[in-house]
Amino acid sequence: EKNSTDKDKCLLAICELLEENVPYYNWVGFYFKNGDKNELKLGPYVGEPTDHVIIPFGKGICGQVAVSNKNFVVPDVQAQDNYIACSISVKAEIVIPIFVNGENVGQIDIDSGTPDPFSKEDEDFLEFICAEVAKIL
Ligand code: SME
Numbered sequence: 669e670k671n672s673t674d675k676d677k678c679l680l681a682i683c684e685l686l687e688e689n690v691p692y693y694n695w696v697g698f699y700f701k702n703g704d705k706n707e708l709k710l711g712p713y714v715g716e717p718t719d720h721v722i723i724p725f726g727k728g729i730c731g732q733v734a735v736s737n738k739n740f741v742v743p744d745v746q747a748q749d750n751y752i753a754c755s756i757s758v759k760a761e762i763v764i765p766i767f768v769n770g771e772n773v774g775q776i777d778i779d780s781g782t783p784d785p786f787s788k789e790d791e792d793f794l795e796f797i798c799a800e801v802a803k804i805l
Contacts, residue, residue, distance in 0.1 A: 678804055680712035682797065686778070687714045692785040695754070698766075698801075699723065699730050700774035703778045708734055708774070715779070718754045727751030733763045737772045739791050740749055743784035762789050764794040768802050776801070 697713025704723040710718065725734045728751055733740045742761040745751050751761075760780040761766040765772045776798055780786070 674746070675804060676712050678796075679712070682801065683712055684713040692780045692782040695758070695777075695779035698733075698774060699775050699777055700766075701734070701772075704745070708784065712723065716755055720752055720754060723752065729763050729773060730763050733765050733775050734772065737765055737767075739764050739795070741786050741791065743786070754779065757781050760785055762786045762790060764791065764798050766798045766802050768805055769802065772801075790792045 672723050679698050682706055687696045689785045695713070695715030697715065697718075698794070699712035700711050701707075702709035708723040708725070708730055710721045719727070723731045725731050729740050729748065729784040730752070732750060740761075740763045742748055742751070745758055746760055747752070758779040758781065760783060762778045762780075763775050766776065771794065776794055778794070
């Protein structure tokens with residue numbers, strides 16, 4: 669286990685690598701369960717600052733993944749009624765949960781300005797990233 673500063677540096681570096689190398693990954697960030705509260709708290713991210721630093725479980729795409737424990741791929745955010753808009757430029761979103769000892773402790777959240785950009789490959793790749801991230805938490 670790393671100290672929290674090193675952890676955040678690692679997580680930020682992962683966000684930067686993903687955002688810089690995948691053209692349709694335009695906002696990349698981590699949310700984590702906030703202590704023992706039923707809410708998510710924003711962790712390291714790259715992209716436009718968001719007002720949504722705290723997201724209650726069940727709310728938005730992120731909040732739904734906190735309770736479903738499942739990947740959520742959204743090809744068109746406008747078609748979702750339980751969605752929290754951060755920026756009008758966002759067209760699609762993918763959220764993949766992070767598990768430590770079987771517990772859903774957080775997630776990676778990626779927004780795209782490209783409509784319907786995410787494939788099964790993105791899911792597989794991001795699941796791998798999340799499994800690697802779990803090892804340093
Ligand atoms: N769109 C997310 C909120 C987080 S922002 O994308 C950074 C949601 O609906 O949960």
